[in-house]
Amino acid sequence: MKTNKKFNTGEFLRNNMAWVLLVVCCIIFAFISPNFFSLINIINILNQNAYIIITALGISFIMMAGEVDISVGFAISLNGVIVALLMTKLGIPSFLGVIISIVLGIVIGLVNMLVAYKLKLQLFMATVGTTTIFQGLAFVMTQSKTISDLPVAFKAIGQGYIGPMPIPVLIAIILFIMVSFILNKTYIGRYVFAIGGNVEAARLAGINVFGMKIFIASIAGFMTGVGAIILSARLGSVTANMGTGLEFTIITAVLLGGVSVRGGEGKISGVVAGVLILAILSNGMQLARLDVYYQFVAKGIIMLAAIGFDVFQLNRKKKATIKVPVTEELTK
Amino acid sequence: MGKTLELEHVSKFYPGVVALDDVSFSIEEGQVHALMGENGAGKSTLIKVISGAIKPEMGNIVIEGKHFTSLTPGLSKEMGIGVIYQEFNLVPTMSVVENIFLGEKIGNQIMPNFGEMHRKAQEIFAEFGVAIDTDAMVSELTPGKQQLVEIAKTLTRNVKLIIMDEPSASISVADVQTLFRIIGQLRKKGVTIIYISHRMEEVFEIADAVSIMRDGKYVGTKAMREVSRKDLITMMVGRELNESYPVRPQEAGGCVLEVEHLFGNGDRDISFSLRKGEILGIAGLVGAGRTELAKVIYGAEKLDRGKIKVNGKEIKIRSPHDAIVAGIGYIPEDRKNEGAFLEFPIDWNISIMSLPRLSKGMVVAVKKIDELANQFQKMLGIKTPTIKQYVKNLSGGNQQKVVVAKTLATNSNIIIFDEPTRGIDVGAKQEIYQLMNELIKKGISIIMISSEMEELIGMSDRIIVMHEGTVQGELQKEDFSQNKILEYASGL
Ligand SMILES: Nc1ncnc2c1ncn2[C@@H]1O[C@H](COP(=O)(O)OP(=O)(O)OP(=O)(O)O)[C@@H](O)[C@H]1O
Numbered sequence: 049m050k051t052n053k054k055f056n057t058g059e060f061l062r063n064n065m066a067w068v069l070l071v072v073c074c075i076i077f078a079f080i081s082p083n084f085f086s087l088i089n090i091i092n093i094l095n096q097n098a099y100i101i102i103t104a105l106g107i108s109f110i111m112m113a114g115e116v117d118i119s120v121g122f123a124i125s126l127n128g129v130i131v132a133l134l135m136t137k138l139g140i141p142s143f144l145g146v147i148i149s150i151v152l153g154i155v156i157g158l159v160n161m162l163v164a165y166k167l168k169l170q171l172f173m174a175t176v177g178t179t180t181i182f183q184g185l186a187f188v189m190t191q192s193k194t195i196s197d198l199p200v201a202f203k204a205i206g207q208g209y210i211g212p213m214p215i216p217v218l219i220a221i222i223l224f225i226m227v228s229f230i231l232n233k234t235y236i237g238r239y240v241f242a243i244g245g246n247v248e249a250a251r252l253a254g255i256n257v258f259g260m261k262i263f264i265a266s267i268a269g270f271m272t273g274v275g276a277i278i279l280s281a282r283l284g285s286v287t288a289n290m291g292t293g294l295e296f297t298i299i300t301a302v303l304l305g306g307v308s309v310r311g312g313e314g315k316i317s318g319v320v321a322g323v324l325i326l327a328i329l330s331n332g333m334q335l336a337r338l339d340v341y342y343q344f345v346a347k348g349i350i351m352l353a354a355i356g357f358d359v360f361q362l363n364r365k366k367k368a369t370i371k372v373p374v375t376e377e378l379t380k
Numbered sequence: 381m382g383k384t385l386e387l388e389h390v391s392k393f394y395p396g397v398v399a400l401d402d403v404s405f406s407i408e409e410g411q412v413h414a415l416m417g418e419n420g421a422g423k424s425t426l427i428k429v430i431s432g433a434i435k436p437e438m439g440n441i442v443i444e445g446k447h448f449t450s451l452t453p454g455l456s457k458e459m460g461i462g463v464i465y466q467e468f469n470l471v472p473t474m475s476v477v478e479n480i481f482l483g484e485k486i487g488n489q490i491m492p493n494f495g496e497m498h499r500k501a502q503e504i505f506a507e508f509g510v511a512i513d514t515d516a517m518v519s520e521l522t523p524g525k526q527q528l529v530e531i532a533k534t535l536t537r538n539v540k541l542i543i544m545d546e547p548s549a550s551i552s553v554a555d556v557q558t559l560f561r562i563i564g565q566l567r568k569k570g571v572t573i574i575y576i577s578h579r580m581e582e583v584f585e586i587a588d589a590v591s592i593m594r595d596g597k598y599v600g601t602k603a604m605r606e607v608s609r610k611d612l613i614t615m616m617v618g619r620e621l622n623e624s625y626p627v628r629p630q631e632a633g634g635c636v637l638e639v640e641h642l643f644g645n646g647d648r649d650i651s652f653s654l655r656k657g658e659i660l661g662i663a664g665l666v667g668a669g670r671t672e673l674a675k676v677i678y679g680a681e682k683l684d685r686g687k688i689k690v691n692g693k694e695i696k697i698r699s700p701h702d703a704i705v706a707g708i709g710y711i712p713e714d715r716k717n718e719g720a721f722l723e724f725p726i727d728w729n730i731s732i733m734s735l736p737r738l739s740k741g742m743v744v745a746v747k748k749i750d751e752l753a754n755q756f757q758k759m760l761g762i763k764t765p766t767i768k769q770y771v772k773n774l775s776g777g778n779q780q781k782v783v784v785a786k787t788l789a790t791n792s793n794i795i796i797f798d799e800p801t802r803g804i805d806v807g808a809k810q811e812i813y814q815l816m817n818e819l820i821k822k823g824i825s826i827i828m829i830s831s832e833m834e835e836l837i838g839m840s841d842r843i844i845v846m847h848e849g850t851v852q853g854e855l856q857k858e859d860f861s862q863n864k865i866l867e868y869a870s871g872l
Pocket residue numbers: 368369370371372394395397398399417418419420421422423424425426763764773774775776777778803805
């Protein structure tokens with residue numbers, strides 16, 4: 049028997065693309081800015097992007113199940129606006145604000161999913177509609193004004209520290225562990241992949257596809273709620289524009305992380321790397337004093353590259369000849 | 381007569397698998413040349429080498445005296461080779477004519493000459509003597525017609541060799557006859573044909589010669605008139621194989637499943653019962669509503685009216701999950717779309733329906749899954765170096781075994797097999813039959829839907845025959861005959 053015991057570099061790179069890219073980015077910026085590798089700077093970047101990481105974890109679930117949600121940006125805006133109004137106008141206590149935000153997040157997620165289900169649409173199409181509604185509502189409620197003076201206790205969630213660790217980063221770490229656990233260790237996680245891999249086979253395998261979609265929408269909604277809390281709390285004020293464009297950052301990050309638009313596969317740790325790559329790039333461009341609109345151009349290019357890479361990988365896989373993990377067992 | 385194609389010492393390796401092991405043989409011009417061998421013997425791999433889909437590690441391919449170390453799809457086409465793969469390669473959302481001329485336009489690039497394309501396509505179908513609307517969307521055609529579109533696709537160029545990988549596996553009996561007629565026509569025109577099939581009768585009916593492969597090696601070539609069925613099997617399996625339907629002591633028990641006046645999914649007023657330890661065959665032509673019936677019983681499609689009783693008690697089955705809980709399992713006929721998760725490993729596939737049982741709390745017990753998968757790999761002889769292999773990398777027949785294992789793993793008491801031996805080799809067929817008998821011995825009851833009359837007659841205790849969505853008749857073992865079944869199946 050012919051066996052191939054060599055370490056397969058190509059395979060490794062392909063499976064860990066996002067982390068490799070992240071390391072490359074880090075090395076480049078370490079040269080540009082000597083302070084880049086300081087602990088403070090790293091924690092800072094993590095802190096600023098914790099809400100994106102958290103929301104992206106939720107969207108990953110949706111994309112692994114083979115769907116796309118483009119409403120997260122304004123879902124976060126609407127969520128932040130409603131909770132901020134309740135706290136500032138009605139004087140609702142912070143802890144209740146947190147709970148309402150999470151419940152609202154889940155409700156919005158479920159609304160998206162149910163609209164798609166009832167109209168028999170792809171979630172993508174349904175969210176094209178709902179995102180416009182969320183945007184409109186958010187602007188109507190704020191009358192395009194900024195809502196400031198959020199309660200101190202609420203702001204602490206976004207601005208406080210436990211030891212050297214910013215609270216948002218801590219929350220992101222906890223949620224990351226939770227999500228990795230669900231996806232990689234539990235059978236619910238396998239059901240998510242099964243639905244993304246082949247819906248009809250999943251249905252005939254006795255998996256409750258609708259129930260799973262409700263579950264996935266709830267998890268994603270929960271994450272959006274938490275993301276909204278952290279973003280409003282960190283900014284200390286809320287506008288209807290708060291989440292604008294977030295959906296594309298997140299979809300790009302998730303794709304960069306190796307989750308496919310066709311669902312059924314992908315590693316959740318790659319998604320974190322994906323978010324950080326985008327964060328570091330925009331950070332770096334700020335350092336280089338590039339106009340913010342150049343950053344849009346760059347993000348767009350990266351997004352196309354990420355989707356292109358996704359399709360490229362798929363084509364490669366169709367032709368792929370070597371895909372078996374090379375283990376001792378093979379020599380038998 | 382000359383040689384259309386020669387292979388010299390061709391080898392192809394995958395990690396842990398020698399898919400082709402120093403294969404040398406040749407194909408005579410103008411022949412229908414059958415290629416046979418067990419699941420995973422390397423037939424499809426050989427085809428892919430010839431079509432240029434993959435590159436061999438060693439060896440030469442000789443076409444009309446020209447030597448190649450490897451081909452590309454373009455080059456292979458240019459040399460006059462057309463391939464119809466085991467899995468169709470049509471674009472379902474495009475019309476027949478668009479599919480036929482996919483990638484090669486008549487007229488110039490900017491203004492393709494659609495009229496000419498339609499005319500040519502219609503000409504091809506007229507020559508076949510079949511009626512296919514060239515404007516129809518491919519997804520609306522029956523599998524048999526889709527296959528004719530595949531064949532037409534190869535005929536737009538000057539084709540010398542057409543390779544068909546298990547063309548009869550997914551089409552109806554009548555369509556197979558049309559296919560054979562067309563193969564005959566092509567042969568008369570001097571086109572060489574390589575025909576892969578696991579069905580012995582077919583090969584004896586249309587082939588001039590047969591080449592056998594085993595474990596990636598070329599075993600030999602024989603003229604069809606100088607071999608017997610038994611010789612062929614021995615060459616394929618490497619030992620003598622007793623090809624018969626295993627007997628089992630007949631002692632069916634009480635009723636485990638009763639279906640009363642069932643309506644739904646296009647089927648009408650269906651009643652039958654299944655007894656414990658019995659194999660109930662369901663016969664019928666393609667389109668008779670057999671799979672439709674199975675899906676209603678399994679909860680995958682809606683029951684409009686009627687009762688389903690399990691062990692005498694009426695139960696409501698609203699989803700496949702309900703069916704599995706009630707002890708009913710279904711093995712789908714459409715492996716690629718309904719059965720297998722191609723992008724996932726074997727063990728993942730086998731365990732997916734039984735995860736709650738294989739978990740502690742919500743956490744999957746990887747060890748238990750390994751055990752289960754290894755057990756089924758041995759039991760069904762799934763040919764693979766490791767159970768971590770992705771299912772898409774398995775040969776067609778071995779994919780089928782994974783799909784069977786997935787449902788068996790649920791420990792159901794009633795199992796519906798829908799075309800269980802489609803694409804499975806002679807040896808594995810025997811194994812599946814044995815397996816059915818063992819299941820019966822354990823007190824499990826089986827419903828077997830099959831288009832292979834012989835197998836139905838050989839394995840069933842009772843057969844019901846369907847026609848246009850309803851039960852046309854029932855036959856007891858002593859009354860089994862192909863004629864009777866056909867009579868009922870055609871609605872007489
Ligand atoms: N891409 C791949 N990666 C790894 N192994 C592969 C790959 N493709 C094929 N193989 C292996 O090569 C062997 C030959 O497969 P092949 O598909 O040629 O069999 P076959 O004779 O066509 O079988 P069947 O009758 O079941 O279709 C099998 O063991 C299969 O698992």
